Amino acid sequence: MTQATSLALFCKVVDNYGDIGICWRFARQLAQEHGIAVTLWVDDLHTFQRICPEVQTGAALQQIGAIAVRHWSTQEGEFAPADIADIVIEFFGCEIPPGYIAAMAACEPRPVWLNLEGLSAEEWVEGCHALPSMHPRFSLTKHFFFPGFTEKTGGLLREAALEEERRQFQSDPAAMAAFLGQFGLTPQEIAARKVTLFCYPHAPVAQLFKAWEEGDEEIACLVPQGVAAQAVHAFLGQAANPGVMRRRGALSVRVLPFVPQQDYDKLLWASDLNFVRGEDSVVRAQWAGKPFIWHIYPQDENLHHKKLRAFLQRYAAGSASLDAFSLHWNGARPQGGAEAADWAALWADLRADITALTQHSIEWQRHMYTLGDLTTNLLKFSSSLR
Amino acid sequence: MKPAKEIRVGNIIMVDAKPFIVLRSDVNGSSRTGFTYKWKMKNLLTNAPLENVFRGDDKFDVVVLDKKPVTYSYFADPLYVFMDQEYNQYEIEEENLGEALNYLKDGMECEAVFYDGKAISVELPTTIARQIVYSEPAVKGNTSGNVLKDALIENAIEAKRFTVQVPLFVSQDDVIEIDTRTNEYKRIVRN
Numbered sequence: 269m270t271q272a273t274s275l276a277l278f279c280k281v282v283d284n285y286g287d288i289g290i291c292w293r294f295a296r297q298l299a300q301e302h303g304i305a306v307t308l309w310v311d312d313l314h315t316f317q318r319i320c321p322e323v324q325t326g327a328a329l330q331q332i333g334a335i336a337v338r339h340w341s342t343q344e345g346e347f348a349p350a351d352i353a354d355i356v357i358e359f360f361g362c363e364i365p366p367g368y369i370a371a372m373a374a375c376e377p378r379p380v381w382l383n384l385e386g387l388s389a390e391e392w393v394e395g396c397h398a399l400p401s402m403h404p405r406f407s408l409t410k411h412f413f414f415p416g417f418t419e420k421t422g423g424l425l426r427e428a429a430l431e432e433e434r435r436q437f438q439s440d441p442a443a444m445a446a447f448l449g450q451f452g453l454t455p456q457e458i459a460a461r462k463v464t465l466f467c468y469p470h471a472p473v474a475q476l477f478k479a480w481e482e483g484d485e486e487i488a489c490l491v492p493q494g495v496a497a498q499a500v501h502a503f504l505g506q507a508a509n510p511g512v513m514r515r516r517g518a519l520s521v522r523v524l525p526f527v528p529q530q531d532y533d534k535l536l537w538a539s540d541l542n543f544v545r546g547e548d549s550v551v552r553a554q555w556a557g558k559p560f561i562w563h564i565y566p567q568d569e570n571l572h573h574k575k576l577r578a579f580l581q582r583y584a585a586g587s588a589s590l591d592a593f594s595l596h597w598n599g600a601r602p603q604g605g606a607e608a609a610d611w612a613a614l615w616a617d618l619r620a621d622i623t624a625l626t627q628h629s630i631e632w633q634r635h636m637y638t639l640g641d642l643t644t645n646l647l648k649f650s651s652s653l654r
Numbered sequence: 655m656k657p658a659k660e661i662r663v664g665n666i667i668m669v670d671a672k673p674f675i676v677l678r679s680d681v682n683g684s685s686r687t688g689f690t691y692k693w694k695m696k697n698l699l700t701n702a703p704l705e706n707v708f709r710g711d712d713k714f715d716v717v718v719l720d721k722k723p724v725t726y727s728y729f730a731d732p733l734y735v736f737m738d739q740e741y742n743q744y745e746i747e748e749e750n751l752g753e754a755l756n757y758l759k760d761g762m763e764c765e766a767v768f769y770d771g772k773a774i775s776v777e778l779p780t781t782i783a784r785q786i787v788y789s790e791p792a793v794k795g796n797t798s799g800n801v802l803k804d805a806l807i808e809n810a811i812e813a814k815r816f817t818v819q820v821p822l823f824v825s826q827d828d829v830i831e832i833d834t835r836t837n838e839y840k841r842i843v844r845n
Binding site: 361363383385388390392393395396399400401402403404405406407412567571574575 | 667668669670671680682683688690692704705706707708709711712713714715
């Protein structure tokens with residue numbers, strides 16, 4: 269068993285920021301905590317730049333901190349065995365260049381080749397995690413590696429210092445107020461129930477806004493620029509630019525600028541309830557120790573509803589309010605529930621359970637900690653293959 | 655070259671220049687990258703079993719093998735015996751039959767698949783008709799077809815009887831058509 273020293277991570281940006289967001293987080297942790305020389309191959313430097321301003325969008329090769337970033341602009345190209353990393357990871361099953369694969373097959377010993385898959389709580393994941401996938405033509409074996417929520421999966425991405433940083437931040441009200449203050453939040457907003465809103469465009473935001481607006485509790489909703497653009501614009505009555513805020517009834521909606529990953533964590537930590545979307549932010553929401561509502565990435569034939577129900581089965585078992593709210597938020601119908609969502613009632617039920625849900629999120633965190641973190645688990649698994 | 659999503663149980667594929675028969679395929683919903691195919695396979699040269707997982711777009715050489723029409727004849731524990739038109743008998747192991755086991759019936763017509771002169775599996779017709787031997791009573795007037803119930807279909811070996819999902823209006827003793835690729839009910843052939 270030898271320790272790998274280099275790793276190539278191939279990332280194809282399909283849409284949004286999740287792909288590169290996860291890969292960038294993962295790459296940083298590999299380099300900073302495990303001393304791995306990481307080369308991140310990414311096909312869309314413009315999207316990458318949104319979450320990492322240091323990125324030069326015109327550079328074929330650049331160094332960002334300890335990480336080499338290569339613009340993955342073509343499937344062409346020839347590679348020699350010396351170009352191949354000890355561990356090669358294709359993220360979300362992207363197809364790495366055939367020339368690179370041919371060079372992998374010429375390496376002695378072969379590199380560890382992993383397909384790092386998407387997050388799902390479905391049971392079948394346990395049966396596929398860490399399984400081999402022999403190459404049809406070369407003497408090469410890839411392995412599927414799944415993040416997940418049980419000990420039969422790879423766990424979730426989590427930096428070693430994250431919990432301590434969160435604990436310090438959340439136990440310092442002045443630091444939290446200062447952090448929120450930089451976005452222009454007023455004392456009234458800071459004192460209100462703070463909700464972050466990150467969702468896909470089809471979420472029923474306008475209906476929820478109406479329920480909040482007509483409710484009896486002050487709610488400060490913080491929305492990153494570009495999220496739920498139509499509903500936010502309608503509520504504000506003007507362009508949803510960073511810094512714009514409007515109060516109507518019990519609800520204030522404030523548009524935030526696009527923040528770096530570390531600040532997004534703080535935003536989750538400083539809020540009382542987080543609406544998150546996709547894979548990266550739902551993982552961060554779990555480490556925030558706060559209740560959250562997941563807007564899951566939509567798929568054909570409502571496959572995402574199946575994934576959502578599987579997650580709720582693991583995470584929200586016993587919380588009817590969280591279950592019902594989450595399902596309606598994603599356009600699914602709770603079993604035996606009403607077809608049409610009554611957002612005022614759904615919110616009232618969820619709100620009544622917020623204290624219990626906050627406690628549950630802390631217990632869930634403890635459970636997730638016992639699984640170890642994805643990066644360490646992945647490196648251990650890679651070592652077992654070498 | 656065929657993508658994994660088009661490969662069926664019973665197909666022979668080449669992996670690293672070795673022939674493998676696909677014994678079982680579990681398709682799992684996956685991320686937006688598509689489905690994951692978990693295959694139980696057997697190396698035809700060594701008989702070594704193997705479990706692998708693939709993406710739907712992974713491409714394989716499918717070995718085109720000799721095939722011959724046969725009918726199911728009898729079970730000679732642990733082998734299933736098929737017969738061709740010249741009364742030659744071919745013994746096939748249970749694990750190589752894959753989902754053909756679900757539809758086993760005396761005289762069942764199918765194609766035996768040969769590798770290196772040996773019958774190694776059978777391929778079923780795409781559509782097959784089977785009688786339902788047990789199902790909960792039909793619901794009168796319910797012809798929506800949206801809600802499904804279990805129906806046990808006939809099988810030459812009682813222990814191998816297989817359950818198909820059918821609409822509520824389908825009754826015990828009905829003969830139904832089934833798509834053998836998906837094991838899905840297609841229509842009633844005879845009430």
